[in-house]
Amino acid sequence: MSSIEVAGKSYETDEEGYLINLAEWNEDVGNYLAQTESVEMTDQHWEVINFLRDYYNEFQIAPAVRVLTKAIGKKLGADKGTSQYLYELFPYGPAKQACKIAGLPKPTGCV
Numbered sequence: 001m002s003s004i005e006v007a008g009k010s011y012e013t014d015e016e017g018y019l020i021n022l023a024e025w026n027e028d029v030g031n032y033l034a035q036t037e038s039v040e041m042t043d044q045h046w047e048v049i050n051f052l053r054d055y056y057n058e059f060q061i062a063p064a065v066r067v068l069t070k071a072i073g074k075k076l077g078a079d080k081g082t083s084q085y086l087y088e089l090f091p092y093g094p095a096k097q098a099c100k101i102a103g104l105p106k107p108t109g110c111v
Contacts, residue, residue, distance in 0.1 A: 006032045009106045022056075024031050025103025037092065044080075045089050045101075051075060053101040062107040064093040 001020070002013045004030050012057060014021040021023055030049060034041045041049075051072060056062055063071060065083065073081015078084075086094035095107040 004032060004036075005090075014042050016100075016106065018106050020104040023104055024066075025053075029103060030101050032043070033103070037090075037097055037101060039090065039097065039101065041101075042089075045098075047076065047080075047096050048072065048086065048089060048094070049102045052098055052104060056102075058102050062099045062104045063095060064107045065093065068107075 001013065002017070003010045004013055004017075005011075011024055015018060017033070019029065019033075026085060034045070039045065048079040052062070052068070055068075055071060063109060065086070065096060069083055071079055071081075072086070083094070086098075090101075099105065099107055
């Protein structure tokens with residue numbers, strides 16, 4: 001087990017950097033994790049992160065990229081529900097990278 005320190009507080013992570021205690025996540029932690037992923041957060045990034053957190057709260061699962069794309073398209077509009085749009089925001093894998101920044105577990109099926 002590893003840990004990160006954000007604003008003087010320590011947070012446990014797994015070996016891949018995913019937060020262990022999802023309830024400890026906050027925007028500062030999200031920004032820190034985004035930096036470790038070389039992602040500069042914009043309103044569009046936060047829109048996806050907040051969507052993912054809501055999705056996880058409702059379904060208790062982090063969606064794989066195909067499910068994520070469809071769900072975002074339904075909720076945020078067809079222009080945002082494309083793999084191309086999501087990969088522009090999260091180039092190392094929209095589901096995997098965005099879930100990490102959102103403080104969620106690694107999606108099932110992600111390598």
